[in-house]
Amino acid sequence: MNKFCPDMQDRIVDFLLGALEGPEVAALEEHLARCEGCRQYLQDLHRQGDALAELGKRVAADTDVRRDRVIRALETVTPGTRVVPVVGGFMRIAVAAALVLGAGVLIGRMTAPEPVDVERLRADLETSILASLKPAVQESVLAGLDERLAAAVASNDAKRQAEVTEQISRELKSLTSNSEQRMDKRFAELIEAIEAARVTDRWQVARALEQIKAQTGAGLRSVAALTSPAPATVEN
Amino acid sequence: MDERSDKDLAAASCEGDRTAYAGLVRRHYGQVFLVCLGVLGNGHDAEDVAQDTLIKGFQRIRQLRDGSQFGGWIVAIARNLSINCLRKRKTTEKALVPRPPERVGDESGDEDLQRAVARLPGDLRLPLVMYYFDGQDVKTVARTLEMSTSGVYLKLRTAVKELHQMLTAQGDTP
Ligand SMILES: [Zn+2]
Numbered sequence: 222m223n224k225f226c227p228d229m230q231d232r233i234v235d236f237l238l239g240a241l242e243g244p245e246v247a248a249l250e251e252h253l254a255r256c257e258g259c260r261q262y263l264q265d266l267h268r269q270g271d272a273l274a275e276l277g278k279r280v281a282a283d284t285d286v287r288r289d290r291v292i293r294a295l296e297t298v299t300p301g302t303r304v305v306p307v308v309g310g311f312m313r314i315a316v317a318a319a320l321v322l323g324a325g326v327l328i329g330r331m332t333a334p335e336p337v338d339v340e341r342l343r344a345d346l347e348t349s350i351l352a353s354l355k356p357a358v359q360e361s362v363l364a365g366l367d368e369r370l371a372a373a374v375a376s377n378d379a380k381r382q383a384e385v386t387e388q389i390s391r392e393l394k395s396l397t398s399n400s401e402q403r404m405d406k407r408f409a410e411l412i413e414a415i416e417a418a419r420v421t422d423r424w425q426v427a428r429a430l431e432q433i434k435a436q437t438g439a440g441l442r443s444v445a446a447l448t449s450p451a452p453a454t455v456e457n
Numbered sequence: 458m459d460e461r462s463d464k465d466l467a468a469a470s471c472e473g474d475r476t477a478y479a480g481l482v483r484r485h486y487g488q489v490f491l492v493c494l495g496v497l498g499n500g501h502d503a504e505d506v507a508q509d510t511l512i513k514g515f516q517r518i519r520q521l522r523d524g525s526q527f528g529g530w531i532v533a534i535a536r537n538l539s540i541n542c543l544r545k546r547k548t549t550e551k552a553l554v555p556r557p558p559e560r561v562g563d564e565s566g567d568e569d570l571q572r573a574v575a576r577l578p579g580d581l582r583l584p585l586v587m588y589y590f591d592g593q594d595v596k597t598v599a600r601t602l603e604m605s606t607s608g609v610y611l612k613l614r615t616a617v618k619e620l621h622q623m624l625t626a627q628g629d630t631p
Contacts, residue, residue, distance in 0.1 A: 234614045272570050277590025288486040291508045292479045298512050
């Protein structure tokens with residue numbers, strides 16, 4: 222088989238997927254007209270696509286049977302009565318961000334401490350967040366936030382720390398306001414509660430998060446890493 | 458097919474109306490199964506997880522505040538359960554003798570292609586399966602997977618290239 226030109230490969234695939242713009246299409250077509258290897262590659266990919274569509278049809282052929290099996294299985298199931306909010310994409314990120322925000326309690330004012338309801342936090346978080354937090358979200362969003370918070374901690378500069386917290390807080394607000402449709406009221410309240418508690422009493426939040434972590438395991442590693450390890454030193 | 462909207466069906470399901478929920482299952486089963494298949498890469502597991510998803514959906518239907526969002530909600534559950542299943546499978550496989558190579562579809566047809574699709578990483582396979590198996594356009598795939606269209610194009614491009622490479626390495630194409 223004639224090998225395709227490596228520098229044309231992505232363009233050929235994009236062409237196949239319909240992702241090329243007019244002038245790019247013309248340029249590629251011109252190349253294809255005089256390059257046997259690339260022509261062959263495109264033809265292979267077309268065949269591969271047809272084969273995938275065929276396979277898809279065969280897989281889908283049993284859909285009705287499988288679906289009816291599910292409907293029969295439902296006969297034995299009743300809807301639960303426990304109301305636990307399930308978070309969608311944006312809210313999941315927002316709640317995760319709120320957690321990191323709460324964990325990165327760097328500059329909380331230490332007035333009027335208000336106890337955090339650990340049990341309620343734990344219940345909400347365990348069922349809704351740990352169960353549904355996508356690895357991708359943990360990696361990209363949490364890592365990004367973690368990095369910035371870690372940098373702020375390392376800088377030991379109160380002004381920089383305040384900036385970072387303010388920035389994350391802004392992002393959090395825009396995340397929640399952009400996703401009103403999916404927004405779950407209880408989670409909004411939860412975020413507010415964490416945020417409020419963070420401001421009024423950083424030690425309580427740090428301890429609450431420690432407890433949550435202890436009870437839920439490794440899922441909140443990034444939180445644990447940022448939670449104050451020695452609450453006694455910040456207690457007023 | 459039940460003519461009522463997802464919102465109405467979800468509301469009735471909250472009251473324990475199985476017929477209403479069956480209407481939602483009829484409407485969304487295809488997409489749920491496809492997502493499970495895309496993540497898991499094997500039809501048997503996908504069928505189990507799809508069933509599990511829809512049963513959990515009924516049990517948890519009262520958690521869904523906006524019934525019109527049922528489609529996205531159930532797909533999110535399907536993805537999470539599939540990813541969990543994949544993790545469990547990997548852990549079990551490490552401890553046990555490796556299983557024979559997986560296949561995406563039935564026992565007939567293009568075995569090499571089925572194995573190659575099964576061997577793709579799940580994050581590449583999912584958009585590929587939605588795009589080719591079901592003929593969904595890139596915008597629809599992006600919306601369902603909560604990704605940007607450019608992100609979907611990127612995954613598809615990589616998937617198409619890897620698949621071709623696997624198939625030619627197997628000597629499928631002379
Ligand atoms: Zn060429």
